Amino acid sequence: EADIYQTPRYLVIGTGKKITLECSQTMGHDKMYWYQQDPGMELHLIHYSYGVNSTEKGDLSSESTVSRIRTEHFPLTLESARPSHTSQYLCASSAGTGSIGETQYFGPGTRLLVL
Amino acid sequence: QKEVEQDPGPLSVPEGAIVSLNCTYSNSAFQYFMWYRQYSRKGPELLMYTYSSGNKEDGRFTAQVDKSSKYISLFIRDSQPSDSATYLCAMNTGGFKTIFGAGTRLFVKA
Numbered sequence: 001e002a003d004i005y006q007t008p009r010y011l012v013i014g015t016g017k018k019i020t021l022e023c024s025q026t027m028g029h030d031k032m033y034w035y036q037q038d039p040g041m042e043l044h045l046i047h048y049s050y051g052v053n054s055t056e057k058g059d060l061s062s063e064s065t066v067s068r069i070r071t072e073h074f075p076l077t078l079e080s081a082r083p084s085h086t087s088q089y090l091c092a093s094s095a096g097t098g099s100i101g102e103t104q105y106f107g108p109g110t111r112l113l114v115l
Numbered sequence: 116q117k118e119v120e121q122d123p124g125p126l127s128v129p130e131g132a133i134v135s136l137n138c139t140y141s142n143s144a145f146q147y148f149m150w151y152r153q154y155s156r157k158g159p160e161l162l163m164y165t166y167s168s169g170n171k172e173d174g175r176f177t178a179q180v181d182k183s184s185k186y187i188s189l190f191i192r193d194s195q196p197s198d199s200a201t202y203l204c205a206m207n208t209g210g211f212k213t214i215f216g217a218g219t220r221l222f223v224k225a
Contacts (some may be wrong), residue, residue, distance in 0.1 A: 043215040102207040106158035
């Protein structure tokens with residue numbers, strides 16, 4: 001069973017608030033990812049990290065930012081939440097090496113509703 | 116055109132049926148092929164992983180990759196109501212980026 005955790009699981013917040021979605025993994029994986037998932041749609045990569053102090057934007061334009069100060073921790077921050085940010089946010093990690101290196105392990109997700 | 120195409124379903128089958136789930140893709144550089152299962156309000160969990168072409172079996176699940184046709188399949192034998200979920204195919208060239216299908220919703224009726 002993958003050891004990757006996300007908090008909060010559900011969040012309802014008003015427009016304009018700053019929020020941070022937490023993600024932690026205990027597998028020692030170097031690579032971590034944030035995805036946005038809407039019902040019936042593909043996962044869209046919004047941020048990824050190769051390791052500590054390495055972060056990149058993904059394909060989907062996002063107003064969020066991320067940081068990677070520790071291997072196990074990859075928080076995502078929205079400085080000013082908007083209704084268009086309402087979605088499910090999934091964090092994942094992968095070892096990036098070995099025979100199953102690109103296999104990603106997902107957290108349970110954070111469902112965000114911005115009013 | 117999307118890099119990965121997956122029929123969204125829903126697919127409804129009776130308990131005990133054999134289920135076939137499929138994805139097609141356009142990028143011949145994909146080498147790693149995965150199937151994830153996602154229950155409602157949960158994150159995806161890895162079900163099967165295959166490198167390059169061929170078959171892989173794990174219990175009631177069999178994954179097939181046909182690189183010549185750019186087509187992958189997941190078969191579920193003796194399907195159970197607990198198999199009701201959304202199944203996502205995913206592919207990777209060996210780099211950081213994994214491309215996911217939109218998922219097929221499966222309902223197994225008791």
